[in-house]
Amino acid sequence: MKAIILAAGRGSRLGSLTDQRPKALVEFNAIPLIERTVNTLRAGGISEIGIVAGYRSDMLAAYADRLFINPLWSTTGIRQSLSAAQAWLDDEPCVVSYGDIFYSPALVRNLTQAQGDIVLGYDPRAVELWQQRFEQPLDDMERFVIDNGQICEIGHRAQSLEQIQGQYMGLFKLTPVGWRGLNEQLADLSTEQRDQVDMTSLFSLAIEAGIRVQGVPTHEPWGEIDCPSDVRLYERIYPQL
Numbered sequence: 001m002k003a004i005i006l007a008a009g010r011g012s013r014l015g016s017l018t019d020q021r022p023k024a025l026v027e028f029n030a031i032p033l034i035e036r037t038v039n040t041l042r043a044g045g046i047s048e049i050g051i052v053a054g055y056r057s058d059m060l061a062a063y064a065d066r067l068f069i070n071p072l073w074s075t076t077g078i079r080q081s082l083s084a085a086q087a088w089l090d091d092e093p094c095v096v097s098y099g100d101i102f103y104s105p106a107l108v109r110n111l112t113q114a115q116g117d118i119v120l121g122y123d124p125r126a127v128e129l130w131q132q133r134f135e136q137p138l139d140d141m142e143r144f145v146i147d148n149g150q151i152c153e154i155g156h157r158a159q160s161l162e163q164i165q166g167q168y169m170g171l172f173k174l175t176p177v178g179w180r181g182l183n184e185q186l187a188d189l190s191t192e193q194r195d196q197v198d199m200t201s202l203f204s205l206a207i208e209a210g211i212r213v214q215g216v217p218t219h220e221p222w223g224e225i226d227c228p229s230d231v232r233l234y235e236r237i238y239p240q241l
Helices: 012-018 033-043 078-083 105-113 126-133 176-184 191-196 199-208 228-237
Strands: 002-007 048-053 066-069 094-098 118-123 142-147 150-157 167-174 214-217
Touching: 002 033, 002 078, 012 228, 033 048, 033 094, 033 105, 078 199, 094 105, 105 118, 105 167, 105 214, 118 126, 118 150, 118 176, 118 199, 126 167, 126 228, 150 199, 150 214, 167 176, 167 199, 176 199
Parallel strands: 002 048, 002 094, 048 066, 118 214
Antiparallel strands: 094 167, 118 167, 142 150
């Protein structure tokens, strides 16, 4: 199976860490995130890796079997970056990974083996991690409801931590049928909304339209890196990675 890494963004919240390099090249325990992701995907059984690049795309080329470019990376959302790899998504199932996360090969294997056209990796214990990242986790976390492996709700503001049964990680699998189903949700959006829509909102629209979205849990170490404090946190709690 192929995998697509979405790594077009700069990551302005990381400040000076991304002045001269893409967000995906920020290091955690002295290893660039993109290197971790490529190694993890290959260890999880991925045969070919494409990277969607934008900001300083030349710096990511060496990590990719195929480099896709989102020329509008600075003004569009992550769905637009995903569309840059449409040639792969139209043709066969693909694992898709954000470029600012890390996770285990076991989760990659579980995603590739899972049945379903849209399958999301999630952490059922993410509240514990977010409590270390934020003084007020509810300021960042959203509702996530899952029943018997099927995600019933994703996105929307949570009123309490009890409404959060997990955290979507930025790692998922799409079949061509799933890809078409997501794109069908764009029909009622304006051009600006289509350009800016994020993946969580798109998954939410699909669920509301009756499309089955499944979840695969992980209990392995993982994280997303949005700001310098995240790097410091993960280096403290995951020194072995």
